[in-house]
Amino acid sequence: MANPHFDPSAGHDRSAELLEQVRQALAEKTPLAIRGGSSKAFLGRWVEARPLDLSGHTGIVSYDPTELVITARAGTPLRELNAALDSAGQMLACEAPSFGDSASVGGMLAAGLSGPRRPWAGAVRDFVLGTRLISGLGTHLRFGGEVMKNVAGYDLSRLLAGSFGCLGVITEASFKVLPKPRCRISLRQAIPVERALLRLGEWGQQPLPLSAAAHDGEHLYLRFEGNEGSVRAACERIGGDALDDAWWDDLREQRLAFFGTPQPLWRLSLPALSAPLALPGTQLLDWGGAQRWLKSDAPAAQIRQAVSALGGHATCFTPGHVDDPLHPLPAPLLKLHRSLKRQLDPQGIFNPGRMYADF
Numbered sequence: 001m002a003n004p005h006f007d008p009s010a011g012h013d014r015s016a017e018l019l020e021q022v023r024q025a026l027a028e029k030t031p032l033a034i035r036g037g038s039s040k041a042f043l044g045r046w047v048e049a050r051p052l053d054l055s056g057h058t059g060i061v062s063y064d065p066t067e068l069v070i071t072a073r074a075g076t077p078l079r080e081l082n083a084a085l086d087s088a089g090q091m092l093a094c095e096a097p098s099f100g101d102s103a104s105v106g107g108m109l110a111a112g113l114s115g116p117r118r119p120w121a122g123a124v125r126d127f128v129l130g131t132r133l134i135s136g137l138g139t140h141l142r143f144g145g146e147v148m149k150n151v152a153g154y155d156l157s158r159l160l161a162g163s164f165g166c167l168g169v170i171t172e173a174s175f176k177v178l179p180k181p182r183c184r185i186s187l188r189q190a191i192p193v194e195r196a197l198l199r200l201g202e203w204g205q206q207p208l209p210l211s212a213a214a215h216d217g218e219h220l221y222l223r224f225e226g227n228e229g230s231v232r233a234a235c236e237r238i239g240g241d242a243l244d245d246a247w248w249d250d251l252r253e254q255r256l257a258f259f260g261t262p263q264p265l266w267r268l269s270l271p272a273l274s275a276p277l278a279l280p281g282t283q284l285l286d287w288g289g290a291q292r293w294l295k296s297d298a299p300a301a302q303i304r305q306a307v308s309a310l311g312g313h314a315t316c317f318t319p320g321h322v323d324d325p326l327h328p329l330p331a332p333l334l335k336l337h338r339s340l341k342r343q344l345d346p347q348g349i350f351n352p353g354r355m356y357a358d359f
Contacts, residue, residue, distance in 0.1 A: 011059015011073060015132075015140060015171050021052060022169060022349075023138040031349045034165040036075055037102030040111045042319040044164050044326060044354045054106055057171060060084055069129060071174040074106025081105055085177055093121040093178045097252045106170045112162025115252040116212035116223070119272070119287045121178075125161035132172035133160065136345030144174070159340075165351040166359065167344045181211070181225035185232070186247065187240030189220045193276055193285065196220040200288045201273045208234050212248055213288040216258060223248060251286065258284050258295065264321045266294040266303055270312035277306050304328075326355055334359075 025032050031049035035041070057075035065088040072081050078098050085091050095115025096108045109131070114123045130144030144157040160170060191199070196215050203210060209226035221243060224231045250256050259265065263281055272290040276283065281296025296303065300314075300322045307314045313327035329337065337359060341348065353359065 011076065012056055013059065013073065014054075014057040014075075018052070018054065018057060018169060018171060019134055019138070019140050022134050022136075025050065025052075025349055026136070026138050026347060029347060029349070031352045032169075034110075034169055034351055036104035036107040036110075037077065037100070038107075039098060039100040039103040040107055040113075043111060043317065045324070045357065046319075047351050047354050049349075049352065052169065054169070054171075055102075055104065061172065063088075065090055068177050069174055070177055071130075071172065072105045073172050074104060074109075074170045076105045077101070078103040078105055078108055086180075089180050090177045091180050092127060092175055094118055094124045094127055095121075095248075095252055096124055097254070099253060105173060109161055109170055109173050110163060110165045116214065116248050116286060119290055120211050123161070125158040127176045128157045128161060128173060129176055130174040131157040131160055131170055133167070133344075134169040134171060136168060136347055136349055140171070141168075164354045166341060166355055168350055181231075183228040183231040184211075184223065184225045184245060185235050186212075186221065186223045186243035186245050187235060187238065188243045189222070189238075189240040190218065191220045193217060196285075197273050197275070197289055203238075204272075204288070208238075210234075214251060215285040215289075216256075217282065217284070221247060221251075251284075256284070258282065258293065261295050263295040263297050264316060264318040266296065267315045267317055268292040268294055268303075268307050268312060269314075270307060270310050274310050274312075279303060279306055300324075324356065329356070 022032070032052040033047040033049040034052050034054065036054045054075040057073050059073050059076060060081065061071040061073060063070040063084055070081065070085065078096070079101060082092065095117045097113050097115055109124060109128065112124050130142070133141050133143065135141055144155065160167060193215050200213055209224045209230050210222065211225040212223035214221045222238065222240065224234050269291060272288050274289065279294060279296055280298045281294055284293040286293065294303065300316065304314045304327060315327055316322050316325040341359065
C-alpha cells in the first residue's frame with residue numbers, strides 16, 4: 001500500500017534544464033560549482049566556478065513503505081524525506097546530519113556523513129540502492145535501481161557517497177529504509193574515557209541492542225534500540241542515569257556546547273578502541289570511539305601525524321583554517337581517484353578542487 005502522506009506529482013523535475021546547463025558548460029569549458037541547500041558548503045575546499053543550482057529540482061518520486069524503498073530528486077529538502085518516512089513509522093537508519101533546514105537529499109549523499117547509529121546500522125553509502133547522474137560527457141545516466149538486490153558488478157551509486165559532487169551531478173537517488181525501533185532508551189554513566197573504551201570493547205562482543213555510544217570526557221552516553229524486552233533488560237544490566245534522546249540529535253547536528261568553542265574543529269576517524277590521543281585541545285568520542293571530534297589549535301601536520309600513526313585520517317570542519325581540509329590521499333589511492341574522475345568528468349568541470357587542489 002502506497003504512503004498516503006506524500007504526493008508523487010509534487011515537486012519539480014528540472015532534469016532536462018540541468019542537463020542542458022551541463023552541456024553548455026562543457027561546450028564553453030566552464031567549470032561548475034554544484035549547489036543544493038548549501039548546508040554543507042563549508043566542507044572541503046571552496047570552488048570558484050559558475051553555480052549549478054539544484055535547489056529547485058525537488059520531489060519524492062516514489063515511496064511504498066511495504067517495499068522499504070524511497071526515491072527522491074536531489075534538491076528535495078532532507079526534512080521532507082524524513083517527514084515522509086516518519087509518517088510511515090520508518091527511517092533512514094544512518095541518521096545523516098542536516099546542519100540546517102536547507103539540507104537536501106543530494107547533498108546528504110554527496111557529503112556521505114552519517115550519525116551516531118553508523119557503526120551498528122551502516123553508513124549513507126550502505127543504504128543507497130540507485131542513482132541518476134549527469135556525467136561530464138553530457139549524458140544522464142542511471143545506476144542501480146529501486147530493489148535491494150540489483151547490482152551486478154561494480155556499484156557506482158555507492159561510490160557517489162562522499163564524492164562532494166566531483167564525479168557528476170546527482171539528480172535522483174533511491175534509498176533502503178528501515179522500520180523505526182519499537183523501544184529506545186538512552187543512558188548516561190560517569191566513567192573515565194579509558195574505562196569506557198574497555199567496556200565498549202567488551203559489550204561489542206555481546207548481543208546487546210546498542211545503537212549509539214559516545215563520551216564527552218566525563219560521561220559515557222549509550223542508546224539501546226529494539227524490542228522492549230531486550231532493550232529494558234540491557235539497560236537494567238548496564239545501568240546509568242536516564243538521558244533525553246534529544247541528546248543524540250544535538251550530537252549529530254553539532255549543537256552540543258562542545259562544538260560552540262572557538263578552536264578549529266577536526267573530525268578524526270580511528271580504530272574504535274584506540275587509546276585517547278595525546279593532542280592539545282578537547283575531544284568528544286562518537287561511534288563507540290571510531291569517530292572523534294577534536295577542538296584544537298594544534299597544527300594540521302601534528303594532528304594528522306598522530307592520527308596516521310594509528311591508521312586513521314583527519315578532516316578539518318572549520319572552513320578556511322587549512323588549505324587541505326580533507327586528509328591527503330596515498331599516491332595509489334589518489335591515482336584511482338583521478339582515473340575515475342577522468343572517466344566520468346574528463347574535462348574536470350564538476351566542483352574542481354573541492355576535495356583536493358589538483359583533483
